[in-house]
Amino acid sequence: MNAPTPAHADHSLDSFGDAAASATRVTPGNALRPEDIAIQTVRPSEDVAQYALRLGDDSLILAQRLGHWISRGPEIEEDIALGNIALDLLGHARSFLTYAGHAWGKTEDDLAYWREEDEFRSAWIFEQPNGDFGVTIARQLVVAIYQRLLYSRLVESADSTIAAIAAKALKEVDYHRDHAIQWTLRLGDGTDESHRRMQAAIELMWPYVDELFDDDELTERVGDAGVRPSTLRGEFDAEIRAVLDEATLALPAVPRASGGGRRGEHTEHLGYLLAEMQVLARKHPGATW
């Protein structure tokens, strides 16, 4: 950081106007943005659009959950870390939703704010409440390991837009995974209290793991444009088992929840989440913001 130079003898207020411009170098960087996808003319097939909708909804709902942590984290440094992750996920959601919307002449906001609960295609784990920090980390651990495996395959998608979004997202979820692992280790192998809380958190999330790996008709129909979820399961199990082992945590033996998010059947939590997310937009139909 450049210190403000004392060589300036002019102390009028105007001379300060540009003082800020000389600080550290800042660049927006080059990356695929939702706005870039919005101006693309490629229209996905109905199946690919439905597939993108799932991916977008997963990230959107989780971003909404994580956004609630900002200003409530265990330490201010962690407010920033969770905020970064939420922002990344929101970015992925916007890209996927924008792309999906091309198939139906809808924008990301049409899809986020004007669909009903049973039109959302996110899996159940994403809508589970934040709980304490341990619960949020347990959810992050499952999701980030899953998403990293998924995106590392989707970069090869036969659909070039899906592949491009996945390529940008992959680097980010790689970091989310690292963040979740670091915290799982610290909470699992920290104090007795944190160990107990973290074990309980993993058990709370575990019923929602299986749904992520369920194949269905859509994942069959999209073929090479997507990834058959069941093919990710082996690697997922190996990875998460290694993390839990190192964190002195036990792999839970609890039955799976039925799931149903991919068909629009959700847990009771999603209704509240959407009510909050959509309330303002729906009060002003047709308005721009």
Added chain:
Amino acid sequence: MAAAPLQSVPAPRPEDQDASVSPETRAGQAYFDRIIADDSRIEPKDWMPEAYRKTLTRQISQHAHSEIIGMQPEANWITRAPSLKRKSILMAKVQDEAGHGLYLYSAAETLGTPRDVLNQQLLDGKAKYSSIFNYPARSWADMGAIGWLVDGAAIANQVPLCRASYGPYGRAMVRICKEESFHQRQGFEILLELSHGTPEQKEMAQDAVNRFYAPALMMFGPPDDDSPNSKQSMAWNIKRFSNDELRQRFVGMIAEQVKVLGLTLPDPELRFDEETGKWIHMELDWQEFKDVIAGRGPCNAQRLARRREAHANGAWVREAARAYAGKQREKQMQKAGAA
């Protein structure tokens, strides 16, 4: 270098002549005075008068607290932002505020008081923070008004602080000011979008400006004749302009900007005085200002309760991370011992 009146060396104090003052202190004071007179920078390990250290610790930590408490009114709208783009922007902005709080705590800590002590002062209700954040953010338009007016006032206050005599403070402010300009612009654009939107949206925007105008003007602090610490801060090159100077300057800027918005400022007395070349604004309710500072504002209790809750809920997490670090260190030492 032109000797502007603001840079003059403070008049000799009684203790300078006091025989009980040690030669080291006298030498330190002389060195400090010379640095201030040269408009150079004091750095953390330099000798500095206790009052300078205290004033700065108080000012920088209050500033940091303001950033941290200031996250709340806006975080309040993250989950309800009316478009995904606005949601991203708002999240990034609130996150920046956490960052600004940390830059400032970092600067304050170089003066010798650790962050947890400063934080405890906040949680105990002993530390002050900017009164503006004790007003509620009731509508989405408040996100615009906070960005435009509150961040605008903050920038006007802070840009001169980039050259505050205390090095770490100035450096933190440089970084903060640069990031704040995004904050102000996004606020302005929210209002612009609303004022050109539906009648309900425009009304929402005007209402937000009406509510935040006076509190934003009060952010510059009490009038000059009621600001006892200002003179000393200016002599120390911490403060470069008086409260009133900055305030009327800011009013002038927003008086022009509000026209672009197609909104009005709720100030019937606002005018430019050709004679003095200054902007005149309405009387501000300084009793309200004092009340809010003293904890009797609309949201003081709520803001502090939320901060305390986050801190208390995070205790087991912070503890776990430390315990883990301790275990890892032990393991490494054992490994080193075995090898």
Added chain:
Amino acid sequence: MMSQENEGQAAGQQANVWPLWEVFVRSSRGLSHVHAGSLHAPDAEMALRNARDLYTRRNEGVSIWVVPSEAIMASDPDAKGSFFESPQGKDYRHATYYTKSEGVKHL
């Protein structure tokens, strides 16, 4: 100063207070790491990650160092004279001291 250091140590020993780290950021390849500020973290790994989130949110860096604040040894500010004034007056260390060779090419 002593009392403040003691205060800091006392605070650092509390079970749920994280120690202080200094952060150095390399803004682009070819440049040195420059001190950016400090932060709190339970250990070096988390300090690095927190530094990434706090000090490089806007592409400010390509590399980060974190150092425990207590590990930094600083020169004594009271010994400015003996420490830093010795080079003064040693003009012969600078090329400009040698005026007779002025005008000679490539020198």
